[in-house]
Each structure stands twice: as C-alpha cells, then as structure tokens.
Amino acid sequence: MSTATFSRVGSWKIAPAGQLLAAEFDGQTVVYHTGAGHTHWVSPVAAEVLNCLNRGIHDEDGLYAALSELVSEEDMPMLAESLRETLDHLKKLSLIELA
Amino acid sequence: MNTAFQRLLTSLRQPESMLGLSESEWDALLRHSRSAGLLSRLALDMQASQGEDNLPDRVRRHMRGATYIAERQIRAVRWEVHKVHQALEHMDMPIVLLKGAAYVMADLPPARGRLFGDIDLLVPREHLDDVEMQLITNGWHGTHRDAYDQCYYREWMHEIPPMTHITRGSTLDVHHNILPLTARLKPQAKDLFTSIVPIPSYRNLYRLGNADLVLHSATHLFHEGEWGHGLRDLVDLDALLRHFGTDSGFLETLAARADTMDLRIPLNYALHFSQTLLGTPIGDDKTPARVPRLAHSLIHHMFIQGFASAHPDMSAPVARLVLLLLYIRSHWLRMPLHHLLPHLFHKTLARSKTEKE
Amino acid sequence: MMHIRDLSDLELADRLAQGLDLQTGPFIFHIQSRERSVYSGLRRLYADFPVGEEAVRDFHVRVHRPANLRRWYHPQVIFEHDLVSPFKPLPANHAFAALEWGMNWCIAGYAHHYLTLHAAVLERNGRAVMLPGEPGAGKSTLTAALSLSGWRLLTDETALVDLDTGVLWPMARPVNLKNSSIDIIQAFSREAVFGDKAFDTHKGTVAHLKPSTETVLRMNEPCRIGWVVFPRWQADSPARLTRRPRADTFVFAAENSFNYSVMGETGFRALEGLIREAECFDFRYGRLEDALATFERLSA
Numbered sequence: 001m002s003t004a005t006f007s008r009v010g011s012w013k014i015a016p017a018g019q020l021l022a023a024e025f026d027g028q029t030v031v032y033h034t035g036a037g038h039t040h041w042v043s044p045v046a047a048e049v050l051n052c053l054n055r056g057i058h059d060e061d062g063l064y065a066a067l068s069e070l071v072s073e074e075d076m077p078m079l080a081e082s083l084r085e086t087l088d089h090l091k092k093l094s095l096i097e098l099a
Numbered sequence: 100m101n102t103a104f105q106r107l108l109t110s111l112r113q114p115e116s117m118l119g120l121s122e123s124e125w126d127a128l129l130r131h132s133r134s135a136g137l138l139s140r141l142a143l144d145m146q147a148s149q150g151e152d153n154l155p156d157r158v159r160r161h162m163r164g165a166t167y168i169a170e171r172q173i174r175a176v177r178w179e180v181h182k183v184h185q186a187l188e189h190m191d192m193p194i195v196l197l198k199g200a201a202y203v204m205a206d207l208p209p210a211r212g213r214l215f216g217d218i219d220l221l222v223p224r225e226h227l228d229d230v231e232m233q234l235i236t237n238g239w240h241g242t243h244r245d246a247y248d249q250c251y252y253r254e255w256m257h258e259i260p261p262m263t264h265i266t267r268g269s270t271l272d273v274h275h276n277i278l279p280l281t282a283r284l285k286p287q288a289k290d291l292f293t294s295i296v297p298i299p300s301y302r303n304l305y306r307l308g309n310a311d312l313v314l315h316s317a318t319h320l321f322h323e324g325e326w327g328h329g330l331r332d333l334v335d336l337d338a339l340l341r342h343f344g345t346d347s348g349f350l351e352t353l354a355a356r357a358d359t360m361d362l363r364i365p366l367n368y369a370l371h372f373s374q375t376l377l378g379t380p381i382g383d384d385k386t387p388a389r390v391p392r393l394a395h396s397l398i399h400h401m402f403i404q405g406f407a408s409a410h411p412d413m414s415a416p417v418a419r420l421v422l423l424l425l426y427i428r429s430h431w432l433r434m435p436l437h438h439l440l441p442h443l444f445h446k447t448l449a450r451s452k453t454e455k456e
Numbered sequence: 457m458m459h460i461r462d463l464s465d466l467e468l469a470d471r472l473a474q475g476l477d478l479q480t481g482p483f484i485f486h487i488q489s490r491e492r493s494v495y496s497g498l499r500r501l502y503a504d505f506p507v508g509e510e511a512v513r514d515f516h517v518r519v520h521r522p523a524n525l526r527r528w529y530h531p532q533v534i535f536e537h538d539l540v541s542p543f544k545p546l547p548a549n550h551a552f553a554a555l556e557w558g559m560n561w562c563i564a565g566y567a568h569h570y571l572t573l574h575a576a577v578l579e580r581n582g583r584a585v586m587l588p589g590e591p592g593a594g595k596s597t598l599t600a601a602l603s604l605s606g607w608r609l610l611t612d613e614t615a616l617v618d619l620d621t622g623v624l625w626p627m628a629r630p631v632n633l634k635n636s637s638i639d640i641i642q643a644f645s646r647e648a649v650f651g652d653k654a655f656d657t658h659k660g661t662v663a664h665l666k667p668s669t670e671t672v673l674r675m676n677e678p679c680r681i682g683w684v685v686f687p688r689w690q691a692d693s694p695a696r697l698t699r700r701p702r703a704d705t706f707v708f709a710a711e712n713s714f715n716y717s718v719m720g721e722t723g724f725r726a727l728e729g730l731i732r733e734a735e736c737f738d739f740r741y742g743r744l745e746d747a748l749a750t751f752e753r754l755s756a
Contacts, residue, residue: 164568
C-alpha cells in the first residue's frame with residue numbers, strides 16, 4: 001500500500017447554509033445541496049469524498065488515506081490526480097468549500 | 100375599511116379566528132392573503148396553533164404548499180447571504196444586513212412566513228467602490244446601465260444600482276445610507292454603525308441595532324411608493340415591535356433614537372398604523388403625542404387604502420387615485436421638486452417604451 | 457353531480473361570463489371569460505368534466521381583453537390569475553390555448569402540496585408510465601396515441617406526485633398538440649376529437665385533443681408508478697427500449713420539475729421514492745404502431 005501523502009491546500013468541508021442530501025441508485029449516487037440548489041450525479045470517488053467530509057475527515061491526507069482503502073492496486077497511481085480533480089469539481093458545484 | 104380587509108387583519112391578529120371561517124370566506128382569504136404576500140405567514144400561524152386538521156381539505160393543501168414556500172425562501176436567503184459574505188468578509192469593514200436578510204440571519208420573528216426579494220446591505224460609504232469591485236469579481240453584475248438610472252441610484256438613492264448574480268439570478272442592493280441624500284429628513288449613516296449587532300458565526304457581518312431596525316422598517320414603509328407590499332411590511336414592523344417591546348424602556352429608547360436620527364415622523368406613522376391595524380401593544384404613556392391626531396386626517400385614510408390595495412376586493416373605488424398620490428408623495432419625500440418632475444417624466448417614458456416591446 | 461354537458465349553451469356562456477367552476481382532478485378552477493374560443497373549448501373538450509360544487513376554489517382565473525386599444529383592434533386577450541398576468545397578451549382567437557397554458561402555469565407555480573414534474577403520465581393495468589418532457593422528442597404525439605389506445609391519460613404535461621404516498625394524481629385534461637402532430641393523430645384514430653386550431657401561436661399551430669369519457673370518469677383515481685420512459689421519435693428508427701440509469705433519470709426529473717427547488721428535502725425524498733419504484737428506459741422509435749406495441753408489452 002502506498003504511503004505517499006497528498007497535501008495540497010489543506011482542509012475541506014461540506015458547503016454550509018444548507019443540507020447535503022444523497023441517494024444511491026444501483027451503485028450510483030445523486031446528491032442535492034439544499035442551499036446551492038442543484039442536483040448532481042457524482043462519481044464513486046466524489047461520493048466517497050462527500051461521505052468522508054460528513055464523517056469528520058476534512059484534511060486532504062485523510063481523504064487520500066480513506067480513498068486508498070477502497071481503490072484497487074492498479075488504480076492507485078491515478079488516485080492523487082483523481083482526488084485533486086474531484087475536489088476541484090465538487091468546489092465548482094458549490095458542494096464543498098475550503099474549511 | 101371593508102369586510103375583506105378587516106378579515107385579513109383579524110386573521111393576522113388572531114390566527115385562531117381562522118378556524119371559524121366559512122368555506123366561502125376561506126376562498127376569499129386565500130386569494131387576498133396570497134396577493135398581499137401573507138399566505139405563508141397565515142399558514143405558519145395555523146401550524147403553530149395546530150389547527151390544520153380542522154381546516155377544509157382544499158384550504159389545508161394550499162396552506163401546506165405555502166409553508167414549503169416559506170421554508171424555501173429562508174433557505175435561499177441563507178445561501179445568498181453565505182455567498183455575499185464569502186465575497187466581502189475579508190474586507191476590513193462591517194457588512195450590515197438590512198430588512199429580510201437581517202431577520203433571517205439574526206433569527207428574528209419577522210422572518211417567519213415572510214417572502215424575500217433582494218438582499219439589502221449597508222456598508223460604510225468610503226468602501227463602496229471596493230465593495231462594488233469585489234462583487235463584480237464574484238459574479239455579480241450591474242443592472243440599470245442607463246446613465247440616468249446610474250445617477251439616480253448613486254446620487255439620490257444612496258446605493259449602487261441593483262446588482263444581479265450572473266448564475267444565480269439573485270439581486271443585491273448595496274446602500275451607504277438608508278434615505279436618499281436629497282431627502283428632507285437627513286439621518287446620519289455613521290450613527291447607524293454605532294449600534295450594530297453582530298450575526299453569530301459570521302465575521303464582519305451585522306444587523307442594525309434594535310431601535311434602528313424598527314426605524315428603518317418604519318422609514319422604508321412610510322416613504323414607500325409601491326404599496327403592493329405595504330401590509331406585509333407593516334406586519335414586519337408589528338413583529339419587531341412586539342419582539343423588542345418586551346424589554347421595558349424599549350419604546351423610550353426608540354423615541355430617543357428617532358429624535359437623534361430625525362426619523363420621528365416615520366416612527367409616529369409606524370406606531371399609529373401598527374396599533375390601529377394590527378393591534379400592536381404600545382403603552383399609552385409611551386405613545387408619541389402627535390399620533391392620535393392622525394386618525395382623522397386625510398393621510399390616515401390614504402394610508403389605509405395603501406395597505407388595503409394588495410387586492411381589489413379589499414380596496415375602495417377611490418383606491419387608484421389614492422395610490423397615485425401616495426406614489427408621488429414618496430418621490431416628493433425623496434427628492435426636491437425640480438428633480439421630481441423630470442424624474443417622473445423620465446420613468447413614464449421608460450415604462451411606455453418597455454410596454455411597446 | 458352536474459357536468460359541463462348538462463349545461464345548455466346559454467347556461468354555459470352565462471356561467472363563464474360570471475365565473476364557472478370547473479373540476480379537473482384535484483383542482484377546481486374558477487374561470488371567467490367572455491371569449492368565444494374559451495366557450496367552444498369548454499363545450500367540446502370538457503363536456504364530461506364536473507362542475508365544481510365547493511365554495512373553495514383553488515384558482516381564480518380570467519381570460520379577458522385588455523382595457524386599451526387592443527380590446528377591439530387586432531383584439532388580444534390576457535390570462536390572469538388573481539391580478540397576476542404571467543404571459544404577454546395573445547390574439548383573441550387563441551383564448552382557449554391561453555386558458556390551458558394558464559391553468560398549467562397555476563399548477564406549476566402554486567400546487568406545492570405535490571411534487572410536480574414536467575412529464576406526461578398514462579396508466580394501464582394499474583401502473584403508470586411517465587414520459588418526461590425532452591423538447592422536440594415527440595412526447596405529445598405518443599401521449600395522444602397512447603390515450604387513444606387503451607391507456608388512461610392522467611396528464612400530458614404536469615405529473616402530480618403525492619408527497620406522502622408517492623402515488624400519481626390525474627387531471628385528465630385535453631392533450632396539447634401542435635403542427636404535424638395534429639394531423640398524425642387525426643389520421644391515427646377516427647375517434648380523435650379536436651378543439652379549434654389556433655394558428656400562428658408561439659408554438660405554431662396548436663390544438664387540443666378531447667380526453668376519453670372513461671379517462672375523465674376516473675379523474676379522481678390515482679395510481680402507482682411503473683416505468684419512466686424517455687421517448688425519442690426518429691424517422692425510420694426501429695423500436696428499441698434500453699435501460700437508462702436511475703441516477704441519471706433522477707437528475708433529469710429534478711431539473712425538469714416545476715417545484716423541486718421549492719420542496720427541499722421533501723421533494724428530494726419524494727422523487728427518490730418515485731425513481732426507486734420505477735423501471736427507467738430510453739425509447740427510440742420511428743412508427744407509432746411499434747411504440748404502442750412496445751408499451752403494450754411493457755404493461756402486460
């Protein structure tokens with residue numbers, strides 16, 4: 001298992017001033033933030049990131065570590081990039097913010 | 100004052116009275132309250148008194164829908180304030196929320212069942228340009244590009260012309276004082292900042308002090324030109340007075356503050372109509388001396404028509420003329436005659452232009 | 457109970473001039489109009505609908521001429537719901553179309569005791585198929601054809617989802633068709649009865665299809681969802697039904713809901729329940745007959 005750390009910017013949180021709702025259909029997750037007001041179908045990585053933020057894991061190292069547990073060996077090299085993109089994407093959607 | 104208007108007022112004053120309404124009275128009240136922007140408020144009152152099960156089915160459904168609207172409105176305000184705050188909090192200055200946004204963020208009673216439109220802010224005059232820049236950077240853009248309107252808002256109305264957010268479509272009004280510079284009454288903006296109250300958990304975010312909240316609401320209402328929301332604004336005022344009035348001495352503080360800020364006249368009007376129409380408890384010995392005289396004057400009856408104008412069923416036939424007079428009056432209060440006439444002329448032209456399109 | 461067909465021509469015209477109460481499923485509209493086409497539309501298309509008998513009406517609407525020159529010169533009409541006129545004035549002979557659009561607007565804007573979705577809904581064998589409104593996909597033509605082929609029409613435009621039970625509530629109102637769809641459906645079934653055409657509307661030529669008597673009789677009968685099908689007509693395409701991910705269907709439905717954003721968590725959960733219960737498909741077809749056959753098999 002890779003022990004590389006990930007730290008880029010710091011810590012994240014679910015966007016405040018609203019509730020993040022989620023539903024899973026056939027292994028796929030849709031989310032809706034009642035403040036931001038939009039509904040999105042999110043990737044498994046994104047769904048897991050949101051899950052982690054909900055569970056109290058806010059720093060990027062922690063998110064990386066949590067995701068590593070779920071990802072296969074062959075996907076590991078792409079995880080860092082994937083996490084970076086996911087965080088940017090979720091921020092653009094106003095679902096998460098820097099803590 | 101006709102029956103329909105009276106019934107709406109009674110429903111506001113005594114929500115339990117709604118349980119005694121006949122179905123045809125309900126048919127009317129649903130329409131009138133909706134037109135006045137007060138259906139959500141009645142719905143929440145009904146919910147609070149737990150009387151919904153005794154309502155006719157059809158009425159209950161509309162009330163239920165109205166409570167969802169009220170909740171949605173609060174969510175939308177909270178989100179919008181969050182975004183505005185994100186854009187401006189790093190600036191070293193107080194950001195003061197006004198009216199609806201203040202009621203929501205400070206958890207004040209007028210927020211209950213209220214409908215909200217634009218977010219209104221008050222910032223120190225010296226930071227106005229920077230604020231405008233920050234907002235533009237964060238996705239707001241100016242409306243009212245016409246040079247005349249720019250001048251009207253900046254020089255006469257004390258605000259940046261309303262700004263709309265490019266993706267959310269929400270509107271922001273940024274003020275540096277609460278009355279136009281050319282107005283007869285001249286409250287000092289810096290006085291407002293001395294008694295602002297912080298909003299918990301939001302750095303640099305404030306609301307006006309208790310007395311100033313009441314005074315701002317009173318001033319806004321009694322200089323109002325557009326009376327469709329007049330009754331709703333009075334309902335806000337009544338809620339504020341009841342909430343703060345539990346502190347003994349509040350009314351004295353209020354009167355003293357009104358004198359300092361030269362807003363005694365709007366306060367007099369506010370107390371008078373709130374008491375007359377909504378039964379706001381105001382101790383006799385605290386009521387400013389001038390108020391009783393209003394009851395017999397022309398202006399009293401004009402204002403009653405203004406408040407009732409939300410729906411034709413509640414208005415007298417003379418209402419249209421009265422509303423026109425109140426409209427002109429509101430502008431007369433805001434600007435001297437030599438500005439007023441060209442301004443009204445310009446607005447009439449602009450309106451007939453858009454109608455042709 | 458009285459129905460529109462029980463009113464004589466004079467009585468109908470009179471009532472409309474004063475204000476006629478019309479029941480369409482869960483809603484009672486109080487309609488006031490002196491316009492010829494409103495009268496004709498109600499006479500021909502709403503014959504089987506009940507006259508409302510309650511003192512509380514859900515919506516008070518009017519279709520009337522403006523108080524200016526356009527009252528007589530190239531006459532126009534305005535739709536109004538209690539002082540609010542959401543549309544620009546329309547030519548007077550489009551008055552009935554204006555009324556139909558206006559009624560939809562009222563429901564979309566105020567009926568927040570349901571989750572309302574932009575979709576057609578029809579029922580067969582106790583289960584409903586929902587056809588979400590992708591523009592230009594031919595949904596209305598298919599809806600009309602299904603309604604003439606043994607499917608009970610609940611709505612052509614506005615699905616009403618019960619917030620507590622998840623059932624779909626009907627309105628049974630006329631299907632709005634435009635341009636070539638009108639001719640297609642006219643050719644499709646001899647039983648198709650249309651109201652007057654309105655030419656040169658912003659949607660082209662528009663006409664409304666009379667709902668069957670049975671559909672109207674059962675206007676108070678809700679049902680559960682069975683399928684969500686996204687139809688797409690394409691010339692010469694063989695009929696093909698393919699599964700569409702529920703997650704994707706959910707997002708589309710949310711974005712094409714009239715009041716999802718008003719309903720917050722309640723709306724989210726109601727939609728979740730609905731989608732969970734439904735099988736979701738994309739459907740491509742070139743011939744109506746093939747489409748009907750596919751739907752028939754689906755509902756068996």
